[in-house]
Amino acid sequence: DAMLAGDIDISYSQGLVPFINAVKSNAPLKLVDIAMEYGMGGTTCVTSNASGITKANASELEGKKVAVPLGTMAEYVFDESMKVVGADRNKMEIIQMDPEEGAAAIVSGDVVMACLFGGNSIKSALTVGTRLLTVQEARDAGILGIDITSVTDKFMKENPGMLRTFIEVTHEANARYADGKSDLNVIAKDAEMALADMKDTIGGFKFLNARETKKSMESGNLAGFLKGMNTPDGAVDTSFLPL
The missing domain is CATH 3.40.190.10 (Periplasmic binding protein-like II)
Structure with missing residues (x-):
């Protein structure tokens, strides 16, 4: 609702189901990245x-x-x-x-x-x-959660460089986490969680690299999810991934 009202331009870690419901209602949004895949811990x-x-x-x-x-x-x-x-x-x-x-x-x-x-x-x-x-x-049982990054069509067309930078920075942060170089205390503070609880939660997340993301969006978990929920064609754009 906030995106359609023009209050925000990019939604990071948006639930996939709300996005699908929005584009089924002809909302002018695009899925441009995967924030994370996760099991049912979270x-x-x-x-x-x-x-x-x-x-x-x-x-x-x-x-x-x-x-x-x-x-x-x-x-x-x-x-x-x-x-x-x-x-x-x-x-x-x-x-x-x-x-x-x-x-x-x-x-x-x-x-x-x-x-x-x-x-x-x-x-x-x-x-x-x-x-x-x-x-x-x-x-x-095959129950998998996926959070995404979506953007309004208007912002994507008017600010392609800014969007590309946003996604690049996101993947750089994912790489730091994968290498064990993230400051977990900062993450816990921002999440308003105890450090141990935050570690338990984030431990259930899978942050994909750009190649894994592209595969998921085109033929993997995300593509299967979108197809299974009869998502309209044209809802995904992989061109901003830092490949």
């Missing part, structure tokens, strides 16, 4: 221990209140997780809640499950609950 669904609901009896979610931030990668994870455990989302009372609200709701007992993203929200929910699927179980 996006997951947590069931309350008090409910007694696990993947083994997940059909008991039906008829219960569930918190989901709709239109986000967490909703995608929710949908895919329900397919794995054999529960029908249409029979649940789904309540739109941002991750912080969802975490608070599961802690207070107002919902039996909360689907969340963000290390702090997940950590809070896990004080009273358990992941419906472990990170490994989600990975084995």
